Amino acid sequence: MVHASFGAGIPRNPTRGFVRRALLCAFAIAFGVALAVPGWTQALVGRDRAPPDLMGEWTLHDDEDPGQPLLGQYLGMPFNVAGRMRADTSAESIWGTAEYRCRPHSAPHSWRGVGGARILKDLDPLTRDVTGYHFQYWRSLDRPVYLDNRPHPPGYAPHSWAGFGTAEWQGDTLVIKTTHFKDGFLQRGGPQTSDIYTMTEYLTRHDEYLTVTQIVDDPVYLDEPYVVSTTFEYEPNSAVQMESCVTTALGDGGGSPYFVPHFLPGENTALQEWLVKENWVPVEPTRGGAVTAYPEYQVSGKNAKPPISRSAVSVQKAIEEQSPRDGEVHVLPVQGNVYMLVADGTNITVSAGKSGALVVDTGSRNMSAKVLAAITRLQAQVTAAVRPNDCNGSECIGQPSWASPAMNAIIASPAPARPIRFIINTDASPDHVGGNEVLAKAGYFARKGGTNVENGAVATAAVIAHENVLTRMQNGPGGDALPLEALPSDTYSWKFNKISEYVNGEGVEIFYEPKAISDGDSIVQFRRSEVISTGNIFSTVTYPMIDVKAGGTIDGVIDGLNHILDITAAEYRSQGGTWIIPGRGRLSDAGDLASYRNMVVIIHDRIQKLKNEGKTLAQVLAANITLDFDVRYGLDKSWTPAQFTEAVYRTLPAAARGKKGAAQ
Amino acid sequence: MTAPKFARIVSAALAALTVAILPVSIAEAHHSYAATFDVDHHITLKGTVTQFGFRNPHSYIQLEVPDGKSGTVRWSIEWSGTASLTSQGIERGTLRVGDVVKVVASPSRVKGEMRAQVVSLVREKDGLSWGLKGEKVD
Numbered sequence: 118m119v120h121a122s123f124g125a126g127i128p129r130n131p132t133r134g135f136v137r138r139a140l141l142c143a144f145a146i147a148f149g150v151a152l153a154v155p156g157w158t159q160a161l162v163g164r165d166r167a168p169p170d171l172m173g174e175w176t177l178h179d180d181e182d183p184g185q186p187l188l189g190q191y192l193g194m195p196f197n198v199a200g201r202m203r204a205d206t207s208a209e210s211i212w213g214t215a216e217y218r219c220r221p222h223s224a225p226h227s228w229r230g231v232g233g234a235r236i237l238k239d240l241d242p243l244t245r246d247v248t249g250y251h252f253q254y255w256r257s258l259d260r261p262v263y264l265d266n267r268p269h270p271p272g273y274a275p276h277s278w279a280g281f282g283t284a285e286w287q288g289d290t291l292v293i294k295t296t297h298f299k300d301g302f303l304q305r306g307g308p309q310t311s312d313i314y315t316m317t318e319y320l321t322r323h324d325e326y327l328t329v330t331q332i333v334d335d336p337v338y339l340d341e342p343y344v345v346s347t348t349f350e351y352e353p354n355s356a357v358q359m360e361s362c363v364t365t366a367l368g369d370g371g372g373s374p375y376f377v378p379h380f381l382p383g384e385n386t387a388l389q390e391w392l393v394k395e396n397w398v399p400v401e402p403t404r405g406g407a408v409t410a411y412p413e414y415q416v417s418g419k420n421a422k423p424p425i426s427r428s429a430v431s432v433q434k435a436i437e438e439q440s441p442r443d444g445e446v447h448v449l450p451v452q453g454n455v456y457m458l459v460a461d462g463t464n465i466t467v468s469a470g471k472s473g474a475l476v477v478d479t480g481s482r483n484m485s486a487k488v489l490a491a492i493t494r495l496q497a498q499v500t501a502a503v504r505p506n507d508c509n510g511s512e513c514i515g516q517p518s519w520a521s522p523a524m525n526a527i528i529a530s531p532a533p534a535r536p537i538r539f540i541i542n543t544d545a546s547p548d549h550v551g552g553n554e555v556l557a558k559a560g561y562f563a564r565k566g567g568t569n570v571e572n573g574a575v576a577t578a579a580v581i582a583h584e585n586v587l588t589r590m591q592n593g594p595g596g597d598a599l600p601l602e603a604l605p606s607d608t609y610s611w612k613f614n615k616i617s618e619y620v621n622g623e624g625v626e627i628f629y630e631p632k633a634i635s636d637g638d639s640i641v642q643f644r645r646s647e648v649i650s651t652g653n654i655f656s657t658v659t660y661p662m663i664d665v666k667a668g669g670t671i672d673g674v675i676d677g678l679n680h681i682l683d684i685t686a687a688e689y690r691s692q693g694g695t696w697i698i699p700g701r702g703r704l705s706d707a708g709d710l711a712s713y714r715n716m717v718v719i720i721h722d723r724i725q726k727l728k729n730e731g732k733t734l735a736q737v738l739a740a741n742i743t744l745d746f747d748v749r750y751g752l753d754k755s756w757t758p759a760q761f762t763e764a765v766y767r768t769l770p771a772a773a774r775g776k777k778g779a780a781q
Numbered sequence: 782m783t784a785p786k787f788a789r790i791v792s793a794a795l796a797a798l799t800v801a802i803l804p805v806s807i808a809e810a811h812h813s814y815a816a817t818f819d820v821d822h823h824i825t826l827k828g829t830v831t832q833f834g835f836r837n838p839h840s841y842i843q844l845e846v847p848d849g850k851s852g853t854v855r856w857s858i859e860w861s862g863t864a865s866l867t868s869q870g871i872e873r874g875t876l877r878v879g880d881v882v883k884v885v886a887s888p889s890r891v892k893g894e895m896r897a898q899v900v901s902l903v904r905e906k907d908g909l910s911w912g913l914k915g916e917k918v919d
Contacts, residue, residue: 186813187815188813188815188816208817208890208891209813209816209817209890210817210889210890210891210894210896212817213817213839213857213859213896218838218839219838256838305813305816306813306815306816307816360837360838360862361836361837362836362837362838363834363836363837376893376894378889378891378894379891380890380891384892385890387816387819387890390821775892775893776892776893779892779893779894
């Protein structure tokens with residue numbers, strides 16, 4: 118066989134061959150360098166080498182869409198036992214409740230929801246580089262994804278329906294990694310996700326087609342990641358609509374608006390309804406599990422040993438990052454005047470401003486010095502930061518004449534920030550009152566006049582709490598030895614208490630939540646900043662830590678959570694708006710609180726049913742009925758699922774009718 | 782059961798599931814209807830309208846239904862969203878507070894929940910009807 122080549126038959130000139138080889142080498146080197154330097158690459162190869170443009174209107178290929186899966190059909194769903202239990206006991210009816218009605222489709226389902234997808238892009242105005250994409254679906258919020266190398270937020274930052282996504286190009290495929298999702302679902306009518314799942318998406322455009330592959334990694338409910346792909350077609354004449362949503366607290370018919378629809382274990386008889394008609398289908402494959410997703414299962418059934426890929430996400434780590442116990446104080450700006458301080462696992466709420474600081478809970482005693490330093494820095498930053506001069510002459514606003522104050526802002530030290538004036542204790546637990554003494558002594562509340570020395574003693578910040586907090590602190594272990602500054606100085610006994618003056622330009626109201634974690638729980642509402650500090654009634658990292666000996670009850674916790682929901686307002690689609698600072702864990706909103714309330718009510722109802730049947734505590738513990746939530750909320754060794762179950766069992770009545778809030 | 786037989790059963794199940802899924806792939810709403818309501822069973826409720834929420838993602842009728850004793854029970858009855866109802870002649874002002882209607886509905890699958898989904902609705906005073914000519918909740 119003869120190879121034909123350009124120039125064949127022409128006598129070769131050795132010199133010309135050398136030159137040609139040298140030129141080829143030079144070109145290869147130049148091309149290699151060009152590939153290594155993005156700017157050169159673009160200049161040399163132009164649009165042909167740029168990643169494909171994803172922007173536009175995309176329509177869903179319905180022939181691939183599985184639509185509504187059959188109820189109880191979990192074939193191929195890589196559940197673990199907790200995930201299967203969560204799916205079996207979840208009621209789709211929850212979507213009729215006020216807190217759920219306006220939620221968007223869950224992120225794993227958004228690509229598959231009706232209405233197609235719109236993709237927009239952000240451009241850097243200086244370089245015209247693509248710095249981000251925005252994805253919009255019919256029932257969704259705008260979902261930004263960043264390509265500018267920004268880091269993901271810390272674990273104690275809030276979660277959202279769209280999550281926090283960053284992306285990079287791998288060849289012609291855009292790879293998106295998203296964290297910080299709220300809890301949701303994998304499919305309609307059953308399979309749920311926790312709020313710590315992550316999602317990796319691969320978007321590949323082939324001319325007019327876009328393939329989206331999603332890998333959902335949720336080790337709370339899945340034995341291995343859930344993978345699904347969807348195809349779209351470019352359709353410039355289509356337009357993704359926005360579906361409006363209106364909700365009111367209708368309640369579910371004769372029930373209460375606080376009713377949480379769910380199935381008690383074993384109550385969901387609809388799971389195998391379809392198998393009555395299709396009675397030749399064996400039940401076992403329909404119950405799902407990672408093994409049912411593999412071809413080996415067709416041969417060996419449950420004895421198959423396919424190479425299952427375990428999750429890359431550590432549940433323990435993800436939960437610890439929501440409430441880091443690292444001996445440090447982390448500051449997260451929230452809204453208006455309010456900041457969340459995470460002090461070695463305990464949340465402290467601070468209103469910073471010209472009135473002075475108002476602090477909700479003071480952390481543990483051994484963190485006092487660092488907490489005080491953080492609050493002092495924050496106050497200085499908010500009220501007394503040195504800024505470049507922006508004013509000259511008599512035109513300067515607020516200055517009586519030719520201005521020395523403006524000069525002084527540059528040449529002299531700024532005035533010191535006002536100190537802590539108010540401290541509020543939401544309960545008497547050591548991690549909420551431990552810093553009282555140090556913070557109160559550093560603060561100042563003028564009880565008698567405008568001096569910080571009264572009757573020879575230095576005036577301290579006012580410490581406000583329900584009167585039962587003071588009683589418990591005084592009568593508790595070592596109570597007699599507590600210095601006056603460590604104790605509440607101003608207690609209240611009514612169902613609410615208002616701070617008697619505006620603090621940093623807003624009213625601050627304290628509500629008593631009876632018989633919740635204890636008999637002295639308060640929540641604090643910042644009325645202009647739209648922030649609520651909940652104390653330990655709400656935690657994103659543990660079950661409610663009910664102190665039965667201190668008067669806490671499960672019904673009081675649920676009433677408290679419902680009350681907080683009553684006074685929150687979502688910005689849009691059950692997200693944002695009123696921010697909620699839990700006693701422990703990440704910054705939250707009404708959507709997160711509703712999910713937590715639901716979990717607590719579901720466990721309440723399960724234990725009440727067993728108690729109604731006369732089951733002993735040992736029998737209830739053996740029933741393992743918190744299994745589907747234990748991996749999410751039961752990992753804290755100081756408050757185990759068994760301790761929580763016992764607290765619920767002991768504070769429930771011997772017999773009660775139906776589920777909490779159900780029609781009688 | 783032998784492995785080949787088991788494989789045949791699973792393969793057949795997969796094929797059947799694929800077929801079973803197809804008919805429901807066209808419509809998808811805010812939530813799964815079949816998972817929310819027991820669509821194979823119907824109840825009949827005759828009562829007085831106290832609210833009609835004409836809105837998305839679903840419209841709702843609040844109905845006071847005599848409980849057979851001396852009182853009433855309030856039912857929350859889910860209907861279609863606004864676009865679908867409008868295309869079928871139902872507007873915001875179609876139902877008025879105080880209207881007496883008879884509703885055939887699919888009840889919630891959750892015990893203790895007085896919630897249902899409209900299958901058909903008739904207002905006897907003027908003959909208004911919905912669902913009798915093939916209209917379905919969308």
